[in-house]
Amino acid sequence: MSETRSAILELGEMLIRTRGYHAFSYHDISRPLAIKNAAVHYYFPTKADLGVAIIENTIAAFRQATASWQPLPTEKQFELYTRIYQDSQSKGWVCLMGALSPAYDTLPQPMQEKLHRMGQEILSWLTACLERGKAEQVFNFPESAQAKAQVVVAALLSSLLLNKVMGEGIFQSIREAVRKGV
Amino acid sequence: MSETRSAILELGEMLIRTRGYHAFSYHDISRPLAIKNAAVHYYFPTKADLGVAIIENTIAAFRQATASWQPLPTEKQFELYTRIYQDSQSKGWVCLMGALSPAYDTLPQPMQEKLHRMGQEILSWLTACLERGKAEQVFNFPESAQAKAQVVVAALLSSLLLNKVMGEGIFQSIREAVRKGV
């Protein structure tokens, strides 16, 4: 894949996750890369194409990460999952779901579909992880694994959002509560 | 207060909570109210002024609601708090914090400050509510009331966001988990 193309994707992801889909323009991409507006359109004809590609990238990265964790113990896998959010927090980014979901109704339909798909993949991996941990007795929680997965995703997603508004402490506090809750 | 002014505020709140701050324009307000663009600027000279007024409105409504709940038992007050989110969900709205926090860095500074203030007020009311319920033995959770308040706000906020993307069920599921967790 072209170097320019991946630089666009990388910058685009950063912009979505720090400003949101409607608060960045192709100019915000072309300027720092020292290329012209039309060069961005060459790789991603419409902004929706770019948005879809960024979500696809994130899905692919999640698949790859979780696949590489397969040999590890269940509790380690869970810890690595929460570390994804820790890494986002330290960059001042929110997660893609947190960035895009509030404006879901305004997103181009292909982006809506990809985002839904991303949510399914994350929830189903996490549900399986929690289920396995419960069976292995390394996790202990009363709810179903599916309900627990939803609460965990929700807590971590929000912790990144609230962290921006309310300050540093809140992310760590919520992450700690999530860790203790399984 | 002028009827037009409050109609603008109401519509503006709906637009922010269904589309986000950067995905609506003064035209989206003036058109359904059958007034001109400049009439909106008459009441709210800049978009930031409108944004600030909407957050102030929400803070005032929260203060009024919680004040009116004062005579009620603690667990009833908590239930009414979660019902705020239920009502949002049934309208397809997210909460103001969920709508604005992802684009926090791009918001005008006065809006950032008001949003921070709103978060403080909600968290401190909820912390006090949980603290009291613990002392009265109607709630039972191991964490500090402050940590619990953060987790509860986080879970409810995200449940509205995830609900839009993942579908109806997830809000109810998370709300139920929150209810059981106190």
Add this chain to the structure above:
DNA sequence: TTGCTTACTTACTAATAAGTAAATACATTT
């Protein structure tokens, strides 16, 4: 009745947005 305030409208401006058509430069293939 004159002046002032309230609540707008008319008619703009300047900036920015996404997107496109056509030209160009360079490398590779035929």
Add this chain to the structure above:
DNA sequence: AAATGTATTTACTTATTAGTAAGTAAGCAA
């Protein structure tokens, strides 16, 4: 050498944005 494909720029269009300056109609106040 000619043709082709890839990656880009130039130069533009069309639409929308927030915001403003000037005017107006109605009501109230001195």
